[in-house]
Amino acid sequence: MLQRLTITGVRNLHPCHLSLARMNLFYGLNGSGKSSLLEAVHLLATGRSFRSHQIRKIIQDGQKVCTVFSQLNNGQQLGISKDLQAVQILKRNGAIVSSLAELAHDLPVQLIHPESFEIIDGGSKQRRQLIDWLLFHVEPNFYGVWLRYQRALVQRNALLKISRVDESEWRAWEQELADSAIILHDFRNTIISDWLIFVQNALLLLLPQLSITMDYVAGFDVTIDFTVQLAESRGKDRERGHTQLGPHRADLRLKTDLGLVEAVLSRGQKKLFICALKLAQVAFLRANNKYCVVLLDDIASELDAVARSRLLTHLQQLDAQILMTAVEVDDVWPILYRLDEQAKLFHVEHGEVTPKHFLKSDQ
Numbered sequence: 001m002l003q004r005l006t007i008t009g010v011r012n013l014h015p016c017h018l019s020l021a022r023m024n025l026f027y028g029l030n031g032s033g034k035s036s037l038l039e040a041v042h043l044l045a046t047g048r049s050f051r052s053h054q055i056r057k058i059i060q061d062g063q064k065v066c067t068v069f070s071q072l073n074n075g076q077q078l079g080i081s082k083d084l085q086a087v088q089i090l091k092r093n094g095a096i097v098s099s100l101a102e103l104a105h106d107l108p109v110q111l112i113h114p115e116s117f118e119i120i121d122g123g124s125k126q127r128r129q130l131i132d133w134l135l136f137h138v139e140p141n142f143y144g145v146w147l148r149y150q151r152a153l154v155q156r157n158a159l160l161k162i163s164r165v166d167e168s169e170w171r172a173w174e175q176e177l178a179d180s181a182i183i184l185h186d187f188r189n190t191i192i193s194d195w196l197i198f199v200q201n202a203l204l205l206l207l208p209q210l211s212i213t214m215d216y217v218a219g220f221d222v223t224i225d226f227t228v229q230l231a232e233s234r235g236k237d238r239e240r241g242h243t244q245l246g247p248h249r250a251d252l253r254l255k256t257d258l259g260l261v262e263a264v265l266s267r268g269q270k271k272l273f274i275c276a277l278k279l280a281q282v283a284f285l286r287a288n289n290k291y292c293v294v295l296l297d298d299i300a301s302e303l304d305a306v307a308r309s310r311l312l313t314h315l316q317q318l319d320a321q322i323l324m325t326a327v328e329v330d331d332v333w334p335i336l337y338r339l340d341e342q343a344k345l346f347h348v349e350h351g352e353v354t355p356k357h358f359l360k361s362d363q
Helices: 034-046 100-106 114-121 124-138 142-160 167-206 226-232 234-240 267-287 305-317 333-339
Strands: 002-008 016-019 023-027 065-072 077-083 088-092 095-097 109-112 212-217 251-256 293-296 321-326 344-349 352-356
Touching: 002 034, 016 352, 023 034, 023 333, 034 065, 034 077, 034 100, 034 109, 034 293, 034 321, 077 100, 088 100, 100 124, 109 267, 114 124, 114 267, 124 142, 124 167, 124 251, 124 267, 142 167, 142 234, 167 212, 167 226, 167 267, 167 305, 226 234, 267 293, 267 305, 305 333
Parallel strands: 023 321, 023 344, 109 293, 293 321
Antiparallel strands: 002 016, 002 065, 065 077, 077 088, 088 095, 212 251, 344 352
16 A cells, blocks of 8 residues: 655645555545646556646646655555656666566556546447556566567558568568467456456446446457468558557457446446446455555546445445545545544645544544
């Protein structure tokens, strides 16, 4: 868990030094800096923001660098700094780390925010990323295979733009693409069936009336030699300018008894379903002896009182650290405090983060 957190130079946040509990609620008006606090934790864990690809929008006006530093409850220390030119410095226990993947392994972070609806309503990329996040943290060989596949994909796409290519070069890169594609497909196919058990458990509490199936679409015909498929598709791929078959086109089709999830669920049900998918991954990690930090932005939106109570109960039962935000403290805190008296409350106003102390008599 994040035991202590220090943030400087991030958006409108004042420099802050926070002592965190397992369950933490940050409340305040829109624009006060609540989401920026979660963004800082996400930056520390992944090296990137979930709100902008431009570092200039993340670094506070008038500042040249932003810094996030944390001390974990196991004594480990992690830190990141980024300047206006996107030059970053990563540190673990005071020593410079070369790879963002190392920090991501140290601090698994699961994010649930308003843009998470894209998992249901958007394209296949969001759903692939959902599967691959889980694989990254539980399958040691996944990241290397994923990099190998991406490298081969880039090379084949480059060949598609060249008028004359030697057949041996086609075969070399298509074989490399096919070899890594099969491994990647097997990883995904296996983990989805294991993950589904945890999803069903989460749905029992969050959406007990809902029955869900998850169908994995590989992105290519797994019954036919993939190198043959690639060779046969060269002409069409040249016309399109990119490789159309492969794990980079994989998808996850989410269905209920009444039809596709995106067509039949309400906004509130979609939010609970997304929470079930992602929190099931948190539980999956814990079953594999890894802890996770959950960032839940605007927890109360789209949810009625019953749904909020179900979600908070499930969060409390997870063996994970939770950082959540809300506009109205009364929508969340009374239930949260009843579930966990050790929970911490913070008020965020004009970028200032202030701890609040409530006694039992206040509830």
